[in-house]
Amino acid sequence: MRALPPLLLTALLTVFAVFASAPAAQAEPDKTAGLFVNLTTDDTWAAAKAIMFAHQRVLKGGHKPVAIWLNVRAVYLADKKRPSHVHGLMRDDNASIQDMLTAFMADGGRVVMCGACSQAAGLTKDDYIDGVEMGSWPAIESLLFDPKVKTLAW
Numbered sequence: 001m002r003a004l005p006p007l008l009l010t011a012l013l014t015v016f017a018v019f020a021s022a023p024a025a026q027a028e029p030d031k032t033a034g035l036f037v038n039l040t041t042d043d044t045w046a047a048a049k050a051i052m053f054a055h056q057r058v059l060k061g062g063h064k065p066v067a068i069w070l071n072v073r074a075v076y077l078a079d080k081k082r083p084s085h086v087h088g089l090m091r092d093d094n095a096s097i098q099d100m101l102t103a104f105m106a107d108g109g110r111v112v113m114c115g116a117c118s119q120a121a122g123l124t125k126d127d128y129i130d131g132v133e134m135g136s137w138p139a140i141e142s143l144l145f146d147p148k149v150k151t152l153a154w
Contacts, residue, residue, distance in 0.1 A: 030148075032063075033063055033148050034066055035063060036149050037054045037068045038153040039069065039074045040074050040153070041072070041074055042076040044077075044087055048090055049154070051068065054066055054109060059109050066108075067110040068104070068110070069135065069143075075121050078101055080098070080129055102131065112135045112143075113132050
């Protein structure tokens with residue numbers, strides 16, 4: 001096997017070093033892409049993280065639409081009669097889950113309630129904080145199957 005000429009070897013190593021050290025090109029995020037958060041738990045720690053992410057990172061990052069679908073036990077999170085525990089994540093602002101959901105909706109986020117789960121929990125639209133939408137299949141389908149909307153389960 002023949003060795004490469006020193007000049008060619010140096011040139012190849014230089015090109016390799018330049019490309020190896022260059023940061024990978026990152027595509028600009030598509031701000032027209034939205035997020036559908038499927039939240040199923042009434043655990044306030046997990047819920048706070050999901051709401052904070054959807055609100056502070058995604059919605060305030062310019063993505064639209066951003067919706068949180070409360071289903072299974074998560075329907076209890078928006079119940080006016082069940083104030084949530086204030087976790088360390090929210091302690092500085094003394095913000096409950098209901099406060100976080102209200103702020104999210106005030107900034108243009110959607111909170112959509114599972115109708116079947118609400119019924120199973122014995123809750124109606126009147127039991128929920130202001131601004132919550134009662135879900136329907138067309139409302140969920142329009143978000144879930146929109147090719148510009150990503151789904152994240154929490």
